[in-house]
Amino acid sequence: MNKKTSPECVKDFPNPGFGLGLRSKHFNDILENKPEVDWFEIISENFMDSGGRPKNVLRRIAERYKVVMHGVSLSIGSADDLNFEYLTKLKNLAAEINPLWISDHLCWTGINGLNSHDLLPMPLTEESLKHVCKKIDQAQDFLGRPLVFENPSTYLRFKQSTINEWDFLRLMTEETGCGILLDVNNVYVSSFNNDFDAAHYIENLPHEKIVQMHLAGHQNCGDYIIDTHDNFVAPQVWQLFSLAWKLTNGAAVLLEWDSNIPDFDVYHSELLKAKDFMNDLPEIRNFETHKKSESDGVSNPLDFLVTDVSYELNR
Amino acid sequence: MPTDTQKNLAQIQNWMQSVLVSPEFDSANTADFVNDSSRLSAERHLRIYRQSYIARLRDCMKNQFSALAFALGEDLFQMFADQYLEAYPSGSYTLNDLGKNFAAHLQETRPDAGSAEKESWIDFMIELANFEYSLSIIFDEHADEKIVLADDSTTDESLKLIPVFHLFRHTYPVCRYYLDVVNKNEPELPFEETSFCTVSRYNFRLNLLEINPAQYFFLEKLRDGESVAEAKDQTVYKFGFDAKDFENVWQMWRKNFIAADFLRVESVGAD
């Protein structure tokens, strides 16, 4: 694969179309059947240390498909400094597989060297905005490319917060030139949990900076919603997607599914439903019934980040 | 805790992290940091993060130590996992090494630590924990897998072990137990019994095989760089075999080792 340098401005990023999260459960399916998927999003941490099958499969997939690197451990919002060991591995992986872009989340994962392995919510203040922008500048300088940041699903709002999340993201992009990954499901989840209007949130983002969208399923637990990524996309999220699609002029779309992962065909056809919602809101439709999932509602499930070795045994 | 509401980023994050990782929920200062919403109190908002933190890491531990989780049963495994996560909270960007110190932790906190009488089941649990963690490392270790496997026509002189090849010696039948769990045979806890096994990787797939003490000795010599002829000589000497008889044994081993993808052809000019 020939080496291209990444565009200097997120507005020049290509639009790869409709993609799926790459999950080890589907490795064989993809390698054998070469499905017509526009692109794959990988979880960077799953591959940056790999010397075995995950890396081998990724190399083969990156030869055939466009790939985006999506990370969960940059911890851009932590009061801690950036971890340059981590960034070096990220940079090496990017040099090897040549992703369209690299993304992570507007969040912190821990402080004082700890990693909670969760995407924790930011206090949205002038101080944290300044801090986050400084770290984004450092990370972008080090990686030599603009980064893309996703709005995480949040389950609380800090007393100290003085800035709306959509404004915080806009100010971030203005200050650093980074792009936005708009997770439509996360907007819905956060808006339900924290009493704001999801459509207003999406309307007030800088749409020209939205490089990509995420879709995913969630679990409604009655008085709060958990972002479980274990289900079909909810009707309310499809509606928001329709709005976001129009406002972003059709940004790249990616469906996430991280727990109770279905067979590849089911996963792919759920993604392609997005095409039904691209223009006008469809008539009353038969949505997939939301079966109560078997998992007990863990947000940002990370099962898929740990290899089930027993699955990889020759027997 | 200062009375001002203007807490800075580090103070807020320190507070929230300490609430997440401590085993008991301390809600004392919640109102200083978190808003109530129309549906939930500040405390319930915070509890969502607390519950997810421990549930997520428990899941990962159970995934990384599935046979141990079966051996201990759900409750006991969770108790050990929770204690471990409290003693060794993750500082890594990856979850692959979440269980790195689990076996050491089980050793440090073994319930029979104070008593003269040692409980043997704990030794089994520690060996199993070590073994399962090793498997996850071997599965993803770096190696040049562009090799030519040996076949019947390969001469003894050019036989070499494949790059990803590990030998284990246990005081319990750990490998058999692990495979029984994976194959859903629901094994009973085993009795003490010295056992030997290989864990090898070819074409990115792991192979686990139980072997006998003489094979272990022989393969250890090969692994340490000795030739097949040297390893054979030493095995004959060590186990007091008859050299002629052993030649027949070796022919059988050779066939089995080749069938198990243990052996490759030494590349000319390399090594």
Ligand SMILES: [Fe+2]
């Ligand atoms: Fe997302």
